[in-house]
Amino acid sequence: MMPDLGKYADTVLWSYAASIGLLALLIVFSIARGRKIRAEMEKVEQRMTRNG
8 A cells, every 4th residue: 555665765754744744733723713813703793783
């Protein structure tokens, strides 16, 4: 299933691991930021409906 990478196996596998880790971090930060922005927008909407 896994191709023979020879002497480069460690480098390639660490590169894959780093890439997957960075993608996971980006996803987590994006979700967290989206939740924060959604909460801020809800606060603004509540202020607008009270004042307007």
